[in-house]
Amino acid sequence: MAQSWKCTGLRWSGDGPVLVWxxxxxxxxxxxxxxxxxxADGGVRTCVGxxxxxxxxxxxxxxxSTGARCEECARLDRAHSVAADTIADDPRPYHVYLAWFGPGMVKVGITAEERGSARLLEQGAVCFSWLGVGPLMAARRTEELLRAALRVPDRIPxxxxxxxxxxxxxxxxxxxxEVEELHGRALALDGWPESLAREPCQPVxxxxxxxxxxxxxxxxxVTELVAGGTVSGRLVAAAGPDLHLVAGRGVVVLDTRLMRGWELLPVEGPAGExxxxxxxxxxKRGPSAQDGLF
Structure with a gap:
C-alpha cells in the first residue's frame, strides 16, 4: 500500500504557493x-489539533469544515488568536490595511508588521495598501473606526x-x-489614534x-473531500488557500483547507489525468444552475 500523507495547509513563499505536509x-x-x-478508502477526517x-x-x-478542528480545539486555537480580540498586550507593531478582492469587495484588517504582506497573500487579496502602523490596540481602534464610518467590512467570505x-x-x-478612493476617505476621518502613524496609499x-x-x-x-475520492488537474492559478485546477470539464477551485485532516495518497501514472x-x-451562470457532481 502506498504511503499516505497529511497536508497541513498551503503557504505562500517568495517563489509562490507551496503545499506543506x-x-x-x-x-x-x-x-x-x-x-x-x-x-484513502474507508478513511475519516480527524481534527488537526x-x-x-x-x-x-x-x-x-x-x-x-475549513477549520478542520473539533469544537474544543477550535476554541483553544481562537483563544490565542489576534483576530479573537483576546490579546491586548502584544508589544509588536501592527499594520492596518485595505484589501480588494473584486469590484465592490474591499475589507479593512490588521496584521503584525513583521509578517509583511503574508496575511494578504493568505487571504487572496488581489490588491491592497497599508493605511497605518502602530500598537495593536491603536490598530484595532482604527479598524473599528473604518468599519463604522465607511461601512467597510473586516471579513469577506x-x-x-x-x-x-x-x-x-x-x-x-x-x-x-477602489482602494485608493477608500484610502483617501479613511485618512480624512477624525478620531484616528495618535499612536498610529498614517501611511500613504501605495497599492500592491x-x-x-x-x-x-x-x-x-x-x-x-469542491465542497468537501470524501473517502475514495480523487483529484487530478493542472494548476492554472492560486489565491489565498485556493487552487484553480483544470479538471473534469473545466477549471475547478479547490480550497486546500479542506485537505487537512485526511489521509492522502499519491495518484500514480497518467491514468485519470x-x-x-x-x-x-x-x-451560478443563470437561473438554471444547480449543484451537482462533475
Missing part, C-alpha cells in the same frame, strides 16, 4: 503543475472572493481604484503573483 516536507506549485492525489498540539481524542470532523476572480478588471490601475497588486491574468473562468468549487471525483458546487 506533516513533518515539514513541502511541494512547490508552479503554474502548469499537475496536482494529483486520492483520499490546536496551537501545535494534537487533538487529545482524535475527533472526527465534518468534510466541509471566500465563496464570494473565488466567484469573481475570473472576471477581474484587466488593468492594475482599475483594480487599485497580486494578480500576477496569483496567476489571475487571463485565468480561465472557473465553473465551480484531468479527473475529479469529489462533490462540486457549480458557480
Amino acid at each position: 506533516d513533518g515539514g516536507r513541502v511541494s512547490s506549485l508552479p503554474w502548469g503543475k499537475r496536482v494529483a492525489f486520492g483520499v 490546536a496551537r501545535g498540539h494534537a487533538c487529545p481524542v482524535r475527533a472526527v470532523v465534518p468534510g466541509r 471566500y465563496a464570494e472572493k473565488r466567484a469573481v476572480r475570473s472576471g477581474l478588471p484587466g488593468a492594475a490601475a482599475e483594480r487599485a481604484a 497588486d497580486h494578480a500576477g503573483v496569483f496567476g489571475l491574468t487571463n485565468v480561465p473562468v472557473a465553473v465551480g468549487e 484531468g479527473e475529479l471525483t469529489l462533490p462540486i458546487k457549480e458557480f
Whole structure:
C-alpha cells in the first residue's frame, strides 16, 4: 500500500504557493503543475489539533469544515488568536490595511508588521495598501473606526472572493481604484489614534503573483473531500488557500483547507489525468444552475 500523507495547509513563499505536509516536507506549485492525489478508502477526517498540539481524542470532523478542528480545539486555537480580540498586550507593531478582492469587495484588517504582506497573500487579496502602523490596540481602534464610518467590512467570505476572480478588471490601475478612493476617505476621518502613524496609499497588486491574468473562468468549487475520492488537474492559478485546477470539464477551485485532516495518497501514472471525483458546487451562470457532481 502506498504511503499516505497529511497536508497541513498551503503557504505562500517568495517563489509562490507551496503545499506543506506533516513533518515539514513541502511541494512547490508552479503554474502548469499537475496536482494529483486520492483520499484513502474507508478513511475519516480527524481534527488537526490546536496551537501545535494534537487533538487529545482524535475527533472526527465534518468534510466541509475549513477549520478542520473539533469544537474544543477550535476554541483553544481562537483563544490565542489576534483576530479573537483576546490579546491586548502584544508589544509588536501592527499594520492596518485595505484589501480588494473584486469590484465592490474591499475589507479593512490588521496584521503584525513583521509578517509583511503574508496575511494578504493568505487571504487572496488581489490588491491592497497599508493605511497605518502602530500598537495593536491603536490598530484595532482604527479598524473599528473604518468599519463604522465607511461601512467597510473586516471579513469577506471566500465563496464570494473565488466567484469573481475570473472576471477581474484587466488593468492594475482599475483594480487599485477602489482602494485608493477608500484610502483617501479613511485618512480624512477624525478620531484616528495618535499612536498610529498614517501611511500613504501605495497599492500592491497580486494578480500576477496569483496567476489571475487571463485565468480561465472557473465553473465551480469542491465542497468537501470524501473517502475514495480523487483529484487530478493542472494548476492554472492560486489565491489565498485556493487552487484553480483544470479538471473534469473545466477549471475547478479547490480550497486546500479542506485537505487537512485526511489521509492522502499519491495518484500514480497518467491514468485519470484531468479527473475529479469529489462533490462540486457549480458557480451560478443563470437561473438554471444547480449543484451537482462533475
